[in-house]
Amino acid sequence: MATGTKADPWVLNTAPGNSEYTMYRDEEAEPAVLVCQVGSTKLTYDLRAIDDLHQWLSARGEWVPLGAADEKKAAADGSVEAWGRSPENPIGGWYGQRKGYRGRFGMYLPPLLEELGLAELTHEARNNSMRAV
Numbered sequence: 001m002a003t004g005t006k007a008d009p010w011v012l013n014t015a016p017g018n019s020e021y022t023m024y025r026d027e028e029a030e031p032a033v034l035v036c037q038v039g040s041t042k043l044t045y046d047l048r049a050i051d052d053l054h055q056w057l058s059a060r061g062e063w064v065p066l067g068a069a070d071e072k073k074a075a076a077d078g079s080v081e082a083w084g085r086s087p088e089n090p091i092g093g094w095y096g097q098r099k100g101y102r103g104r105f106g107m108y109l110p111p112l113l114e115e116l117g118l119a120e121l122t123h124e125a126r127n128n129s130m131r132a133v
Contacts, residue, residue: 012111013130015121023112036108044097049109052090054118057132066128068107081106
């Protein structure tokens, strides 16, 4: 299994399995971030997202829709995407760091939690969900 460093990133696929991307930790950044490279686009998310999302899913104890959406689109209520930008989450808002590219939390974080053994995902063509393990 990859170590999640820039030299040895996690190579992941979106839940439907139709798009490959890489993620790695950058603990030198302030705050520490997860770097998500999707083609030529670089997204960054607060590194706390891994533990915080796992805790939220564990507390829910049920399947939660991913609800991935771009930053400018509304996220479905109760979805992973909505939680990743909610003022009610532990950081009080967006885990995404780069304005204009803060969305898609529900697209790129869930497969990482699955890779780390913290969650399981459905892998349908649409409307995927996840839950903590």
